[in-house]
Amino acid sequence: MGKESDTRERLIRAAMNLFHARGYNAVGVNEICEAANVKKGSLYHFFAGKRDLALAAIDAQWEFFRDELLEPAFATDLPPLERIRRFFIMTCAYHDSARNENGQIKGCPFGNLAMELSANDEGLRVELEKIFGRIGGYLEKALAEYSPGHDARTGAEQLLAYHQGTVLLAKTHNDQQLIEAMAGSAVELARLTATATT
Amino acid sequence: MGKESDTRERLIRAAMNLFHARGYNAVGVNEICEAANVKKGSLYHFFAGKRDLALAAIDAQWEFFRDELLEPAFATDLPPLERIRRFFIMTCAYHDSARNENGQIKGCPFGNLAMELSANDEGLRVELEKIFGRIGGYLEKALAEYSPGHDARTGAEQLLAYHQGTVLLAKTHNDQQLIEAMAGSAVELARLTATATT
DNA sequence: GTGGAACTTGACCGCTCGGTTAACTTTGGT
DNA sequence: ACCAAAGTTAACCGAGCGGTCAAGTTCCAC
Numbered sequence: 001m002g003k004e005s006d007t008r009e010r011l012i013r014a015a016m017n018l019f020h021a022r023g024y025n026a027v028g029v030n031e032i033c034e035a036a037n038v039k040k041g042s043l044y045h046f047f048a049g050k051r052d053l054a055l056a057a058i059d060a061q062w063e064f065f066r067d068e069l070l071e072p073a074f075a076t077d078l079p080p081l082e083r084i085r086r087f088f089i090m091t092c093a094y095h096d097s098a099r100n101e102n103g104q105i106k107g108c109p110f111g112n113l114a115m116e117l118s119a120n121d122e123g124l125r126v127e128l129e130k131i132f133g134r135i136g137g138y139l140e141k142a143l144a145e146y147s148p149g150h151d152a153r154t155g156a157e158q159l160l161a162y163h164q165g166t167v168l169l170a171k172t173h174n175d176q177q178l179i180e181a182m183a184g185s186a187v188e189l190a191r192l193t194a195t196a197t198t
Numbered sequence: 199m200g201k202e203s204d205t206r207e208r209l210i211r212a213a214m215n216l217f218h219a220r221g222y223n224a225v226g227v228n229e230i231c232e233a234a235n236v237k238k239g240s241l242y243h244f245f246a247g248k249r250d251l252a253l254a255a256i257d258a259q260w261e262f263f264r265d266e267l268l269e270p271a272f273a274t275d276l277p278p279l280e281r282i283r284r285f286f287i288m289t290c291a292y293h294d295s296a297r298n299e300n301g302q303i304k305g306c307p308f309g310n311l312a313m314e315l316s317a318n319d320e321g322l323r324v325e326l327e328k329i330f331g332r333i334g335g336y337l338e339k340a341l342a343e344y345s346p347g348h349d350a351r352t353g354a355e356q357l358l359a360y361h362q363g364t365v366l367l368a369k370t371h372n373d374q375q376l377i378e379a380m381a382g383s384a385v386e387l388a389r390l391t392a393t394a395t396t
Numbered sequence: 397g398t399g400g401a402a403c404t405t406g407a408c409c410g411c412t413c414g415g416t417t418a419a420c421t422t423t424g425g426t
Numbered sequence: 427a428c429c430a431a432a433g434t435t436a437a438c439c440g441a442g443c444g445g446t447c448a449a450g451t452t453c454c455a456c
Binding site: 023025100102104105106107112114115118119120122128129154157158160161162163164165166168171172173174178185188192196 | 371
């Protein structure tokens with residue numbers, strides 16, 4: 001019966017959750033192993049080290065983020081700009097439901113790691129850069145559909161920055177409502193750049 | 199002759215620079231002591247611990263940020279919205295000149311720490327929240343001058359989010375030019391919210 | 397059934413972490 | 427000149443870090 005070991009998956013899931021909740025350097029491999037109910041030797045059987053596990057965790061986080069947030073938010077049942085609004089609203093809802101044990105908002109899993117690790121690990125920096133590029137792709141597609149022929153790429157980068165900044169502020173204030181409150185201005189920002197002269 | 203020991207100040211300066219360059223958890227007290235040319239015992243003579251030193255470093259960073267960036271950027275020699283543009287441009291120039299040894303952009307000293315520590319240390323979270331509030335105050339003042347009677351507070355929060363997100367993206371792409379490129383849209387965002395109906 | 401790879405386990409490694417201690421030197425008030 | 431307080435120094439913690447290893451167990455192809 002295809003009951004292959006799920007050790008590897010448990011490790012990735014535990015690492016994903018712990019890194020998101022508390023950051024890379026604040027979480028030790030022992031803690032990850034305990035959370036995954038896996039002995040440390042097994043971790044080093046499947047992964048070259050903590051950093052390698054982090055790469056796998058980032059990948060898993062991306063798949064989760066794409067399937068649970070990006071794809072639903074940018075589904076084409078709504079007009080383009082309303083998808084962007086929905087992206088912000090769903091981000092707010094997620095952060096509300098996925099708080100830490102201490103009641104603290106976690107923030108963007110990619111933004112958190114990008115801030116903590118970009119200056120220390122070029123490889124991880126590039127990996128997170130790629131993920132931001134993919135998120136930007138969703139925004140760009142919506143903008144292009146809203147205003148064909150315009151420079152959707154730049155507008156997407158602006159909206160991505162606005163989204164990241166909003167989540168960072170929400171985390172710092174520990175108030176996810178801030179994200180939803182910014183949804184309207186995000187849409188206006190999108191409309192503005194899509195109709196700019198340049 | 200008033201040659202009081204500057205040990206304490208050297209520690210704060212070293213901690214400020216190292217925490218900004220590589221983050222809180224990635225930097226050890228030994229490294230800080232070496233950089234400050236101070237023995238560890240002296241650190242614990244002046245500070246209760248690493249966290250306490252971090253608080254002092256955040257305070258020093260704030261004074262630097264205020265004097266070198268905020269005050270010059272928001273000087274009233276320019277009209278309100280142009281001060282906001284100058285804030286972005288000066289942020290870009292700063293990040294260009296203050297790169298790490300490895301050529302990597304450091305990012306916002308407060309945003310970095312807020313992302314890394316907000317979920318782990320409520321006290322530090324509140325401290326960084328206060329600093330964001332002060333930065334927002336500068337933006338709010340400019341917005342209020344541009345459009346008296348409007349809700350400058352909300353607009354300031356939006357611009358602060360946009361600024362933080364821009365710096366995060368610049369750090370992740372390791373390209374400070376992105377910040378300057380966003381200056382124009384920041385001004386448009388400011389104009390937009392200052393003339394909104396609500 | 398047997399052999400070999402995949403996987404698991406727990407003991408163990410060197411190292412660095414944040415922090416402590418006690419003895420010493422300097423400093424400033426009286 | 428004296429003394430206490432302030433500051434400095436180097437040796438020293440226990441703990442936890444990321445990582446290793448060799449012996450065991452499970453699993454599957456043949």
